[in-house]
Amino acid sequence: MRLRSKHSSTAPTAPAAPQYPPRTSGDTAHGRHGSVAGAVAGAAVELRSVRRTYGRGDSTVHALRGIDLALPRGSFTAVMGPSGSGKSTFLQCAAGLDKPTTGTVHLGGADITGLSENKLTQLRRSRIGFIFQSFNLLPSLTVQQNVMLPQRLAGARPDRRRAAELLAQVGLEGYGKRRPGQLSGGQQQRVAIARALVTAPEVVFADEPTGALDTNTAREVLGLLRHAVDRLGATVVMVTHDPVAASFADRVLFLADGSLAGHLERPEPTEIADHMVALTTGTRPERVARAAA
Numbered sequence: 408m409r410l411r412s413k414h415s416s417t418a419p420t421a422p423a424a425p426q427y428p429p430r431t432s433g434d435t436a437h438g439r440h441g442s443v444a445g446a447v448a449g450a451a452v453e454l455r456s457v458r459r460t461y462g463r464g465d466s467t468v469h470a471l472r473g474i475d476l477a478l479p480r481g482s483f484t485a486v487m488g489p490s491g492s493g494k495s496t497f498l499q500c501a502a503g504l505d506k507p508t509t510g511t512v513h514l515g516g517a518d519i520t521g522l523s524e525n526k527l528t529q530l531r532r533s534r535i536g537f538i539f540q541s542f543n544l545l546p547s548l549t550v551q552q553n554v555m556l557p558q559r560l561a562g563a564r565p566d567r568r569r570a571a572e573l574l575a576q577v578g579l580e581g582y583g584k585r586r587p588g589q590l591s592g593g594q595q596q597r598v599a600i601a602r603a604l605v606t607a608p609e610v611v612f613a614d615e616p617t618g619a620l621d622t623n624t625a626r627e628v629l630g631l632l633r634h635a636v637d638r639l640g641a642t643v644v645m646v647t648h649d650p651v652a653a654s655f656a657d658r659v660l661f662l663a664d665g666s667l668a669g670h671l672e673r674p675e676p677t678e679i680a681d682h683m684v685a686l687t688t689g690t691r692p693e694r695v696a697r698a699a700a
Contacts, residue, residue, distance in 0.1 A: 451610045451642040457510035469512035472665040483636040483643045485653035488662035515609045536611035540618040542592040542595040544587040546589040551583035593624035613645040615690040620686030629655040650679035
């Protein structure tokens, strides 16, 4: 049976969901019906002819080879590919953690490629959320303080009410005064999700968010990410190696040798796994070939 959290009870459904700021008339989300590289109206993040190389001469590594895509607001995108395909470089460039060698990256319609490091730091603190495999919570802070940390770093006044609402949304109501060391791995990742959403960012980037979790806990965390998109209007971009995790997304992008190698819309885990095998054997499943055409 397919693990799709929007049809299960794993995602919390509290009625008082904290909402993102309302979209303007030009920012209507395309959702799962949007194209990967088509119109960019309402795009949360867009890459235009992005290339990233490292080294020179014979030692040059082409990590990204001309990536063109636009990811719509209010969507959940998974990024997959074999080891060395460029997944990590893609995430770093899209999130403003690394600069493309050529090409541009746009966040919410604004070109961030030429920003100074100081401005990029300010942007990441206020307009981008991050979720890591290792949680990256500060052990000396309480759960609530960890959730409010991005607000403090962005120079905003910490909003305890919003932190409490988000903790309730991820199933941790009443846990605000605890320390990370008093929580399970799954609970810590729930805190990390709340922290990523606290500033209502343009996009949340998740790097293998279930890699350190057991199967059941991973399913719950993925359900929360699905919930953040469906109920809170968040935009999530997740790098993963797990076909089941990727199946929670609206769309799965495949990278190979630094280039886009097709995409699937709302696929089953078996379809994703088949394509991953195909990428390593040099064949292409029929459905992905049509999607990439």
